[in-house]
Structure formats: structure tokens, C-alpha cells
Amino acid sequence: MTKKIEAIIREEALQDVKDALREVGIVGLNVHEVHGHGRQGGIELSWRGTAYQMDLLPKIQINIVLSDHNVERTIDTIIKVTRTGKEGDGLIFVYPVEDVIRIRTGERGREALQYKDDIDEKTKSPSR
């Protein structure tokens, strides 16, 4: 089974997250710049003396598709480097993924997600 992790994180944490994920062997990912808010509801700013609520704050959404047995380890890695304990640390969503197809080779499913030096090779877990 494959899963998709969508992690909404602070902009300034992106480089640390990328480095940490690479270390554990998450080779493929992409990111979106997103804007949004959670419980905190944004922050108060001022423009020429008038206060306004900036309720859609810039965030980074990291998308990773991976085998489900690697999900927990990846989540732990992301939390480890992004948690500050303050409001605005973000959220992680996990979805099931129906299928994955690599356009170049036509590989499908887990095979399409395997890379040299990826998380499976690093953890030396038997390829199932």
C-alpha cells in the first residue's frame, strides 16, 4: 500500500525538513506555497496606521508519496525538526494513494517509488 503525506509547515522550517528527510532516505518530494490559518487565526499588522488581520499566513505544504511502512518514521522526522511548541507549527495529513505510475518506465505501485539509497535501502528492511 502507498500513502501520501501532506505536511503543512512553517516556511522557515523547509530547509531543515528537506535535510532531515534526505538523511532518512525520503528521496522524492514536492512542495507548494500555500496560505492559510488554523486555530490561531492569523496575525495583526498595520498599513499606514490602519490595523488589519493577516489571516492567510504563508506556509509550505510538503507532499510525499511513500510505502505505508515508512509513514511513521517520516512523520517523526518531520515533527522532530518542525516542532517549536508555539502556535503555527502546522499539521500533517496522511491519505491512502490508489496507484502511482512512473511516466518514464511505466512502473506502477511501490516499484514506481523505489530509488537508489531510499528509505527502504537505508533501513535495510526486506523489500516486500
Place this chain on the structure above:
Amino acid sequence: MKLRKHFWIPALVLAMLLATTGAVLAQDTPDAAAVAATASDTATSVNILWVMLASFLVFFMQAGFALVETGFTRAKNVAHTMMMNLMVFCIGALGYWLVGFALQFGAVNHTYADINNMGAWAFSPISMGDWTGVLDTGVILNGQWGVMGLSGFMLAGLTANFGVLAFFMFQMVFMDTAATIPTGSMAERLNFKGFILMGLWVSMFIYPVVGMWVWGGGWLANLGRTMGWGNGAVDFAGSGVVHMIGGVTAFIGAIVIGPRIGRFNKNGTANAIPGHNIPMGILGTIILFFGWFGFNPGSALGFTGAFRNLAVLAAVNTLLAGAIGGIVAMLVMWWFGPSKRPDPAMSVNGVLAGLVAITAPCAFVDTWAAVVIGGIAGVLVVLATFALEKMRIDDPVGAAPVHMVNGMWGVLAVGIFANGNPDTAAWNGVPTPVTGLLYGSSTQILAQLAEVGAIFVTVFVLGFVFFKIVNAIGWLRAKPNDELVGLDLPEMGAPGYTTDDVVMHGGMLGGRMRGSTSPVRATSTAGAQR
């Protein structure tokens, strides 16, 4: 080969040297009158060179206005806002050449004829060559109550008079500064046709006529001689003439056109509509500051003798007032503002407020007074911004707080702080130097109050009528839907920012810009390397 190719350069230099030496040797011993004439001609050239350089600096302020106004408004209106700042110059230049210059300065030689005979300072030709017999017709009541000039239309017959031409250059770019101020207060909702009418209105009528009263030998300038009020209305570089005319037009324009959709709520509270590009706003402010060194020191209209003294003092005072205006506005926001931070946009307004306020008094006051004047401007601009918001008047860039309110303050500041500098003696034909309340003259402030009152009432009332007429023919305000989607597409037919290659050109690596219709071709070149 190289030597042969360029040997003519030293040869030419040598020939020029020989010719010059020969000419000098050939001259007889010059008599005193000839020496004086040459010296006077040199002085005239220096004066005109300074006025020309200052004109170019003031012209560049248009770039500053364009950047401040565009940076302080939203990305969906950039093409519209920038176009107004381009076209206001083009329209204004022609309008001022056609009619404006004649209305403003067509009588300058008539009303100042007796001052010229005094050989003393005035806004007159004395620093800039021989103006005998030109620009001496106008509407002048009882000899000294000048209302408007009426000669020099299209510079007819004046194209050989370099002094007048230089003066036209300088005054045209000044007019443009006034004309571009209202585009800021009405930005993001002004119909482009209405904008064009506004450019013609300012360049061809309201600015020249009201400007004539102070600078063209008009009735305000002559209040010293007619009423005994100090030296008459004294406005060195135009806190009143340029900034109040532009600022009051901006103010009444913003009132008549109404606030942008979404600026105010039903219950009267205000919503901020943040500008899209603070770097643009700050760069524009620095360009304006730079241009102001032409605006104020250039208004000495010369760089010899007393003109030089006033120009240099004006430069230093301009520097100080702009700087302190920015500091004070920043600190006010930092201590009392809603975010308790040094609000960049208000700091920009503070710098400009200090510059506007020092524009009238820059050559009449000590440097400490420049700091006081600029500092008060930094407070006034913040208070005026809050007052406008309370009055539910929407001025996106703060044109009225900066140019109208601080224009008034600058004009009045002359009547308070003018230090009686002997270089300003005979200003407007009054033998004594320009002297304010703090230096013992209680009448100069009356002339300054008259200038503020006359400019405010005239520009406000006539501007109200003008904008109401534009509104009646339906050209004042853009359609509500156009305003909501942004004026760039419906009004200009062109998006301001076209850098998005995916949208505009089908992708950075392929599409129309590469002349490729095949995605494979794009992939086979750069794409494969990724």
C-alpha cells in the same frame, strides 16, 4: 594601424589649442565694460545651467511618484497607476506649453518691471538673461493685483530666448509635480478618461492661474506692496503653489470620487488595503528625495551670488527636514501605532511630509528651524492620515496628508521661522528681507495665511465643480466590476505583471516564445537535463 586610425585626435586637440591661444592673443586689452559684460554673461550661463540641471532632477521625480503610487496600491492596478504617471507628464507638458505657461508667467515682466529696476531679487528674469519686451501682458487689476498672464502661448516668438526656454523647462516639470499628486489619491478607481481631463485641468488652468498669484507677479505676491504684509506671499519652491494645489486637488478628487469598494464598512470602521510592493514605495521615495534637491535648491533660479547662497542653504535644509520627517513619523507609529512597529508605509509618508513642509521655507530659515519644521510635519502627516480615515475619505497613498496638510504647514512656517537673511532683501519688491514672527515681523504671517486661504478655497471650490462635471458625464469613476477585477485588464487592456510564463507563454521551456509547438522538442533540449 591603430595609431594611424586615431592620430587625428591629438591633432584636433592641438589645433583647438592653437586656435584658442591665437584668439586670446589677437584680442586687444579689454575695457572694463567688456569685462563686466563677459562676467555677467558667465553668471547668466551658470544660472541657466543650474536651472536646467535642476529641471532634469525635478523631471526624475515623476519616476518617484510612479513608484510610490504603484507600490502603495494593489497588483491588479499596476498598469493603470503606472500609465497615469506616464501620461500625466505627456499630457501636462503639451497643456502647459499650449496655455499653462502663458497664464502663469505671461505677465511676469509687467508686474516685476519696477523690481527689475531695483536690481534686486524676485521671481524675475534678472538671473536668467535679457527678457526685455516679453511676457508682459495679463489681467492685472489696479496695477498690482495680478490675476493671470496672457502672453507666451505656445512659446510663440520666444524660441530664441534661452532664458525663457530654461524657465519654461523648470516651470513645466514643477507643474507636472502638482498634476501627478491627485493620481495617487484617486488611484485604483479613477476612469482613465477622467484622468486625462484631470491632467488637462491641472496643467492648463488651475495650476497656472493659482500659481501666477504667487510666482507670476500676482496679487498674493504683491500683498507686501499693496497691504504692507511683509514681503507678500513668499513660497520659495512651492509648498503652496505646487504641493497645496496638487494636494487640495487630490483631496477634493478623493471626496467626489468616493472610497474604493471595501475601504469602509457599513458601521464606519475602516479596512486597510495594503499596497502590493513596499520596496517599490521606498525606492520611489528615495528617488523623490533625490529629485527634491533640484526642486528646492533649483528654485533659487541661479547659482551666482545671492542665488548660490540660497540654493546651498535650501539643499541642506531639504536634507534635514526630509530626514527628520521620516524619523518622527516612524517613531510615532512605533510608539502609538496599531502594530507598535516602525510602519514602513507611514515612514515613507513622513519623509515626503518633511520634504513638502520645507519646500516653501527652505531658503529662509536656519538649519535648526528646518529640523523643527520637518519634525512637526512628521506628526502632522500621521494625524492627518487618521483624520481622513475618520472622515471616511479614501486616499490610497496619503496624497492629501502629505501634500495638502504639509503644504499648508510649509507656507505658514515661512511666516514663523524666516530669519531675515539679507540675501532675501527686496523679495517681491519689498526692500526688507523676509522675516517671520520669531525674528520680529508680525505681518509676514498674514501674507502666508492669505496664500494658504486663497489656494485652499480656490482649488477646493473650482476642483469640486470640475470633478462634479467629470462625474456628470460619467468619466470620473471606473465601473464597479472593473474596480473589483482590477483596472489593468478592463481599462488598460494589458496586465501589469506578465512574468508568469506558464500563463502567458505556455511554460518557460517551451511554448510560443521558443517558437515550438511540440512539448517533445522542449523536453529534448533543456528538459532532459533536469
